[in-house]
Each structure stands twice: as structure tokens, then as C-alpha cells.
């Protein structure tokens with residue numbers, strides 16, 4: 537049973553402790569923001585929001601983070617949670633009382649705020665999962681080539697509507713992508729017709745054939761460091777980076793929602809907050825099937 541006041545007696549300052557740690561990390565690198573936000577999503581969609589994504593592999597177990605779909609998760613997201621956990625545990629009353637899953641949920645909210653996005657109340661009381669298996673990731677995360685039906689069915693499997701899915705996709709207003717995620721769109725004949733011609737040419741320039749696979753580019757070409765509704769305006773202009781982004785505007789069924797988020801930042805913000813709150817409830821563990829980890833990377 538999640539509640540914003542879960543730690544009121546256990547660790548009353550947990551919110552400010554996590555916020556300060558996230559702020560410190562943010563001052564070192566902006567990558568903290570997209571990395572932490574994406575990490576939360578990849579956690580919640582596999583075994584629920586239980587910090588299973590944070591677990592390191594051991595000789596006996598290949599953990600989620602080593603699945604191919606998770607290899608592009610930026611290390612700064614993991615580091616943010618580790619730093620915040622250390623800050624929480626430095627307070628005697630809080631030591632080993634706050635779950636890694638809750639710290640990640642708080643940190644995801646805090647990075648959105650640091651990038652200029654909306655603030656919101658985070659529900660707390662998740663326990664950390666007892667397993668993390670790479671094989672559990674198979675088929676649980678959306679792929680950049682997904683159709684609207686594929687996106688909808690995967691999000692529906694997590695209790696999220698098409699509107700939630702469109703709002704959460706707005707996270708692509710921040711952060712980076714490697715070139716191979718969309719190279720099929722710019723090097724097909726003809727070039728993907730839903731791509732803005734000028735944007736396609738820019739992408740070809742930034743991501744030439746046989747580009748170094750480590751090269752990553754901004755997903756939002758206009759305001760890559762601001763959490764805003766530019767993602768949806770980009771879709772209207774044919775500047776959606778992935779097939780799974782642009783389809784939200786191309787398909788008649790999702791276009792009205794994209795247009796409404798593009799024309800009204802407040803509508804986007806409130807839908808994003810509602811969807812993040814729902815995302816944070818996915819597969820939550822309790823004392824019966826979870827625990828509070830002492831080290832977020834060790835079961």
C-alpha cells in the first residue's frame with residue numbers, strides 16, 4: 537500500500553536527503569537527468585518498480601542490467617541512486633530503512649524538476665525485489681521500431697492507457713540516442729517519408745553510415761536539456777527520432793493527443809504527472825515478496 541507519508545516516522549527527511557544528493561550529482565553532469573528518468577521506466581516495466589534493474593550480475597546470475605535492451609542505460613542513473621542511498625544511510629535513523637525502489641522513484645521526480653519539468657508528490661512504500669534475471673527483460677521493453685498497436689499492448693500490460701503512453705513518451709524531450717536506433721529510417725530507399733526532409737539530412741550528417749557505435753545524438757533537436765512539450769511539437773514537424781515516436785503523430789488514433797500536448801504545456805504536464813504516478817505503482821512489492829536492500833546492486 538503506497539503512501540506519500542510512508543517514511544514520516546521512519547525517515548522523516550528522506551525527500552530532502554534524496555533531493556540534495558540528486559542536485560549534487562546534477563551539478564557534476566546533466567546526463568544524470570535523462571539517465572535517471574529512463575532507469576525508472578526500465579525498472580518498472582520489468583518485475584515492477586522494485587529496483588531489479590539496479591542489481592549487478594554475479595557469477596551465478598546474469599542480471600537485468602546486462603540484457604541487451606539495458607546496456608545503453610547510462611551509468612550516471614545508477615550512480616545517482618547509489619549516491620542518494622549513501623546519503624540516506626548516512627542518517628542513523630534512516631539507515632537501511634528506505635528501499636532502493638523508492639529512492640529511484642524520488643530521484644526520477646527530482647531530475648524532472650531539475651530539467652524544468654513539473655513537480656509532483658511521489659507515493660512511497662515499495663520494497664526491493666528478490667530477483668533480477670536478464671531473461672525477464674525479454675519482450676518487456678518497447679523497441680524504437682514499434683507500431684502503435686505494439687506500444688499500446690505493452691503499456692496496457694502494465695496498466696497504462698494510450699494517453700499514459702503518449703505522455704510518458706514525452707520523456708524523449710531529454711537525452712540521447714545512439715545512431716543505430718533510427719539508422720533504418722534515414723538509410724532506407726526511400727528515406728522514411730514521415731521524417732522531415734531537412735531533419736533527415738541533419739541526422740544523416742550526424743550519423744553517417746558506419747558511424748562509431750558510441751556516438752549518441754540529442755533526441756530533442758530543439759530543447760535537449762529542458763523538460764518541456766517540445767517533443768510533441770517536434771512530432772508535428774516530422775522531427776520524431778524513432779518510428780515509435782513519429783507514429784504517435786502519424787496514426788489518427790493518437791494524433792489528437794499529440795496535438796493537445798503540443799499546444800498546451802499544462803495539459804502535457806498534468807498527464808505526465810498522472811502517468812508517472814501510475815507507472816510508479818506497477819508491480820509494487822511488499823514485505824511479503826520484497827525486502828529493503830542494504831546495497832542496491834546486491835540481492
Ligand code: HEM
Nearest residue numbers: 570571574577608610678679680704707711712713714780
Ligand atoms: C514508448 C516507448 C519507448 C521506446 C520505444 C523507447 C526507446 C528508447 C530508445 C531506443 C532510447 C535510446 C537509447 C540509446 O540508444 O542510448 C531511449 C532513450 C531514452 N528514453 Fe525511451 N523509449 C520509450 C519510452 C520511454 C519512457 C516511458 C521513458 C520515461 C518515462 C523514456 C525515457 C527515455 C530517456 C530519458 C532516454 C534518454 C536516455 C539518456 O540520454 O541516457 N523512454 N528510449
Ligand SMILES: [Ca+2]
Nearest residue numbers: 579582584588
Ligand atoms: Ca523492476
Ligand SMILES: [Ca+2]
Nearest residue numbers: 709756759762
Ligand atoms: Ca526538450
